Amino acid sequence: MVHFVIVGILVIISTYFVFNGLVNADLLPEQASLQAEAIDELFNVEWFFIAFFFSLIVVFLLYSIVVFRRKPGEEGDGDHIEGNTKLEIVWTVIPLGIVIYLAILGAQTLGKIEARDPNALEINVVASRWTWSFEYPEYGVTSAELALPVDRQVLLRMRSTDVIHSFWVPEFRVKQDVLPGGEAFVRELRLTPSEIGEYKLRCAELCGLQHTGMIANVVVTDAFGFNAWVMEQTGCEDSEEVCAGFQWAGEYGCTSCHTIDGTASIGPTWRGLFGSNVPLEGGASVVADENFIRESILDPDAKIHEGYLPGIMSAQNFADRLSAEQIEELIAFIKSLE
Amino acid sequence: MNLLSSGLVRGLLAQTLGTSVGMAFVMAVRVALGLPAWNREPVVVGGALVGAIAFVFGVGAVSDWMKLARGEQISDDHTPDPDKPAWIRYFNVDYDHKVIGIQYGVTSMILLLVAGLFAMIFRTELAKSGMQFLPPEVYNTLMSLHGIVMIGSILLGVGAMSNYLVPLMIGANDMAFPRLNSLAFWVNVPGIILLLSSLFLGGFDTGWTGYPPNSVYAALGVQMFFLGVYFIGLSSILGSINLIVTIVRMRAPGMTYMRMPIFVWAALATALIGFTATQLIGLSFQMVILERIFDMSFFDGTDGGNPILFQHLFWFYSHPAVYVFVLPGLGIISELLPVFARKPLFGYKWVAFSSMGIALVGFFVWAHHMFTSGMATYLRVPFMYSTMLVAVPTGVKFFSWVGTIWRGKISFPTPMLFTLGAVVVFLIGGLTGPPNGLVATNLHLHDTYWVVGHFHNTMFGGFIFPFFAAIYFWFPKMSGRKYSETLGKLHFWLMFPAFLIMSLVQMRVGLLGMRRRISDYDPALGFDDSHMVITIAGFVIGVSVLIMVWNLIRSARRGEQATGNLWNSRSPEWQIPSPVPLHNYEQPIAVVGKPYDYGLPGSVYVDMNPSASSDK
Ligand SMILES: [Cu+2]
Ligand SMILES: [Cu+2]
Numbered sequence: 001m002v003h004f005v006i007v008g009i010l011v012i013i014s015t016y017f018v019f020n021g022l023v024n025a026d027l028l029p030e031q032a033s034l035q036a037e038a039i040d041e042l043f044n045v046e047w048f049f050i051a052f053f054f055s056l057i058v059v060f061l062l063y064s065i066v067v068f069r070r071k072p073g074e075e076g077d078g079d080h081i082e083g084n085t086k087l088e089i090v091w092t093v094i095p096l097g098i099v100i101y102l103a104i105l106g107a108q109t110l111g112k113i114e115a116r117d118p119n120a121l122e123i124n125v126v127a128s129r130w131t132w133s134f135e136y137p138e139y140g141v142t143s144a145e146l147a148l149p150v151d152r153q154v155l156l157r158m159r160s161t162d163v164i165h166s167f168w169v170p171e172f173r174v175k176q177d178v179l180p181g182g183e184a185f186v187r188e189l190r191l192t193p194s195e196i197g198e199y200k201l202r203c204a205e206l207c208g209l210q211h212t213g214m215i216a217n218v219v220v221t222d223a224f225g226f227n228a229w230v231m232e233q234t235g236c237e238d239s240e241e242v243c244a245g246f247q248w249a250g251e252y253g254c255t256s257c258h259t260i261d262g263t264a265s266i267g268p269t270w271r272g273l274f275g276s277n278v279p280l281e282g283g284a285s286v287v288a289d290e291n292f293i294r295e296s297i298l299d300p301d302a303k304i305h306e307g308y309l310p311g312i313m314s315a316q317n318f319a320d321r322l323s324a325e326q327i328e329e330l331i332a333f334i335k336s337l338e
Numbered sequence: 339m340n341l342l343s344s345g346l347v348r349g350l351l352a353q354t355l356g357t358s359v360g361m362a363f364v365m366a367v368r369v370a371l372g373l374p375a376w377n378r379e380p381v382v383v384g385g386a387l388v389g390a391i392a393f394v395f396g397v398g399a400v401s402d403w404m405k406l407a408r409g410e411q412i413s414d415d416h417t418p419d420p421d422k423p424a425w426i427r428y429f430n431v432d433y434d435h436k437v438i439g440i441q442y443g444v445t446s447m448i449l450l451l452v453a454g455l456f457a458m459i460f461r462t463e464l465a466k467s468g469m470q471f472l473p474p475e476v477y478n479t480l481m482s483l484h485g486i487v488m489i490g491s492i493l494l495g496v497g498a499m500s501n502y503l504v505p506l507m508i509g510a511n512d513m514a515f516p517r518l519n520s521l522a523f524w525v526n527v528p529g530i531i532l533l534l535s536s537l538f539l540g541g542f543d544t545g546w547t548g549y550p551p552n553s554v555y556a557a558l559g560v561q562m563f564f565l566g567v568y569f570i571g572l573s574s575i576l577g578s579i580n581l582i583v584t585i586v587r588m589r590a591p592g593m594t595y596m597r598m599p600i601f602v603w604a605a606l607a608t609a610l611i612g613f614t615a616t617q618l619i620g621l622s623f624q625m626v627i628l629e630r631i632f633d634m635s636f637f638d639g640t641d642g643g644n645p646i647l648f649q650h651l652f653w654f655y656s657h658p659a660v661y662v663f664v665l666p667g668l669g670i671i672s673e674l675l676p677v678f679a680r681k682p683l684f685g686y687k688w689v690a691f692s693s694m695g696i697a698l699v700g701f702f703v704w705a706h707h708m709f710t711s712g713m714a715t716y717l718r719v720p721f722m723y724s725t726m727l728v729a730v731p732t733g734v735k736f737f738s739w740v741g742t743i744w745r746g747k748i749s750f751p752t753p754m755l756f757t758l759g760a761v762v763v764f765l766i767g768g769l770t771g772p773p774n775g776l777v778a779t780n781l782h783l784h785d786t787y788w789v790v791g792h793f794h795n796t797m798f799g800g801f802i803f804p805f806f807a808a809i810y811f812w813f814p815k816m817s818g819r820k821y822s823e824t825l826g827k828l829h830f831w832l833m834f835p836a837f838l839i840m841s842l843v844q845m846r847v848g849l850l851g852m853r854r855r856i857s858d859y860d861p862a863l864g865f866d867d868s869h870m871v872i873t874i875a876g877f878v879i880g881v882s883v884l885i886m887v888w889n890l891i892r893s894a895r896r897g898e899q900a901t902g903n904l905w906n907s908r909s910p911e912w913q914i915p916s917p918v919p920l921h922n923y924e925q926p927i928a929v930v931g932k933p934y935d936y937g938l939p940g941s942v943y944v945d946m947n948p949s950a951s952s953d954k
Contacts, residue, residue, distance in 0.1 A: 028782075077937035106777055210474065
């Protein structure tokens with residue numbers, strides 16, 4: 001009995017130290033997505049059971065090795081103990097319960113990391129030996145670098161043009177193979193970046209000679225930075241005017257109220273605004289042409305877009321702060337966002 | 339002495355000749371079909387196939403059956419020619435299960451050294467970031483070959499243990515089908531030659547898993563890899579049938595299933611898997627061979643195929659295969675702990691059934707290798723549950739091992755050190771399994787060094803350590819001589835800590851983002867020091883294994899004579915002289931008690947001379 005008490009205490013102490021060791025050993029890369037947070041929680045549960053069962057077996061083993069070793073001159077055999085059915089049942093049923101519990105947790109975590117956001121930003125990922133390419137159908141942009149806005153779910157629709165590749169950014173945790181074979185083999189992966197920063201996407205499925213080097217840059221920025229990136233990919237190439245307008249939109253803080261990716265914010269989004277029919281407070285509507293936009297900048301409260309508040313933009317007094325040229329450039333920029 | 343008197347030499351000549359004939363045949367068929375005679379791939383593959391079959395004929399593994407087919411008499415007396423030196427038996431077809439067991443064992447050790455050498459080479463490349471001396475295509479080939487040659491080595495090691503030990507342990511004088519037994523060994527040799535020939539045919543950069551479409555695009559070497567595995571797999575199937583029949587039919591009187599030495603249970607569970615699952619890896623590889631040669635688009639999605647189908651077929655074998663690798667080793671642990679703790683195996687029945695349980699559950703978990711593969715997402719949760727269930731029978735084994743040494747009188751010669759090392763290493767391998775099994779964490783871990791570390795723990799704990807324990811334990815039985823205990827312990831105390839360090843660091847860098855199967859890594863990841871540690875530890879393991887090889891070779895020639903029941907074991911093979919006489923047991927033995935009644939005064943397991951005792 002004394003043996004069991006000592007071993008029991010040692011197992012508890014050892015579990016404590018092993019578990020804390022594992023948790024504090026910085027075993028995982030930075031957490032940069034919502035999915036990573038859920039997955040890391042599960043890792044911590046796993047570390048606990050690993051620490052416990054490791055301690056349980058190893059402490060019993062070491063204790064036996066030390067205490068029950070054959071002393072010099074000792075003869076004969078050990079105790080004739082053939083087994084114990086009750087114990088066998090205990091150490092079958094308890095682990096069974098634990099693994100089922102872990103599987104339930106695993107399924108719940110899976111549910112969390114696959115939660116769907118209908119507003120997710122869709123990106124088509126194309127993998128080819130040994131490069132990555134990213135298409136943003138919403139913006140008509142194709143890039144070799146994966147730019148993502150922070151805190152917004154992205155839906156990656158992935159396909160390969162040759163062999164199987166695999167999408168993995170360790171900081172995001174989640175991984176998905178990218179398959180060749182056409183439309184039927186497009187696979188989806190959802191993730192929600194939660195930390196601004198630069199990461200690397202590395203192909204995780206052996207895909208031939210240059211598999212090692214199949215790497216792409218991943219840039220997570222705030223919404224404005226993302227918009228800036230989109231503009232850089234499109235507008236500035238076309239016209240200096242648009243580019244300048246884009247710059248003013250950032251500098252004067254326009255985009256902190258008017259998004260350029262189609263989502264509603266404090267003010268109406270600029271994406272698709274130009275040429276559209278704008279419903280006004282009071283029931284009338286107006287076509288968003290150059291005159292309407294110019295008027296909305298110079299005298300924001302003249303016509304109020306349905307569902308938005310007056311007074312917020314007029315308080316900024318843009319009529320005095322912007323030159324006529326700047327306003328024309330802004331209009332050109334908004335025009336480019338149809 | 340005539341060189342041709344060695345079956346091995348005849349086999350190799352036949353393989354060379356057969357390869358040329360096969361190539362000529364394929365070219366003739368091509369000409370007949372109106373195609374240009376020369377097309378490297380089909381011609382070489384045809385030649386390789388015929389060559390391997392020719393080896394089997396050349397070595398003489400099917401000679402008796404050929405005689406029977408021609409209506410000639412064959413002899414059942416296989417007493418070796420006393421005029422020839424004893425060692426020549428090992429280079430010829432021989433029907434003695436002990437000879438075949440040692441043939442398996444030595445071949446396994448050679449492959450272990452070859453595959454280990456491959457690992458040393460690419461570990462040197464990986465010691466620091468940046469390209470050192472290995473171009474990526476050579477790196478990829480060596481990495482792939484390390485995997486598959488090790489697997490070959492393990493399968494042969496398993497064959498060595500079951501062939502040598504099972505008949506002895508059940509009191510039989512040989513296996514049920516000695517000719518089949520010999521054939522099962524010899525088909526490995528052309529298989530190995532094909533496997534290694536891939537090095538000279540462009541290599542293959544697919545890893546040992548050979549996933550298409552990557553393997554469809556790979557160099558010609560990949561075909562040699564597929565064909566090699568095909569023959570080694572054939573050996574598994576044939577050996578398994580033989581083992582099952584032997585265990586079911588040839589146990590000594592009185593040896594009920596519940597009185598078999600526990601290793602025999604493990605060998606039976608292993609054989610059941612080998613017999614029923616191996617076909618699937620053969621099939622999956624065969625489909626890629628056909629896709630490459632005849633453009634059959636089994637795995638091409640643009641042409642009605644499905645790249646994921648391969649993975650299902652492949653893992654349906656390759657998951658159970660890991661139990662083929664580890665169950666015999668776990669059986670060795672259960673076999674040796676009672677001997678050195680001088681106590682009965684705790685919960686014999688439970689340990690025996692846990693092997694069967696693992697074997698059975700092992701058939702329902704294969705898709706846990708495919709959580710990220712893009713298979714139907716609804717398959718993931720059921721496979722997560724079935725995978726987690728494997729932990730239960732595995733846990734029973736650990737608890738029983740602890741129960742076995744608890745309150746024992748434990749001594750620590752080399753085999754016991756390796757057995758205890760196996761328990762610890764396999765424990766780490768087992769505990770690092772569930773994070774892979776849970777889909778959510780698997781998404782991070784899949785295809786990283788974490789998996790590499792986990793897998794090496796299961797292989798070292800489940801096979802390498804127990805295999806070495808078995809070699810040290812039964813070496814005196816095989817050779818009649820003792821090995822050097824000092825060198826044995828040195829081997830253990832080098833290998834055990836080095837292995838722990840190596841695998842723990844592997845798992846750590848894997849968690850932090852190190853992918854597996856890459857020839858170089860980004861210095862920005864900060865893994866340089868860790869990789870240096872892994873490489874150094876790997877070299878220490880390599881050196882320690884060389885110490886064992888040296889120890890065994892030297893001891894076999896001038897070790898101290900081993901007489902009597904060296905380990906004071908109850909198992910029947912230790913009641914007869916070492917080395918074991920030609921026909922094992924002079925007279926049939928009878929089992930009259932339980933195998934592990936250590937500590938029970940007056941208990942007997944086997945009656946070595948039942949006719950004498952019944953006369954009384
Ligand atoms: Cu790739
Ligand atoms: Cu598996």
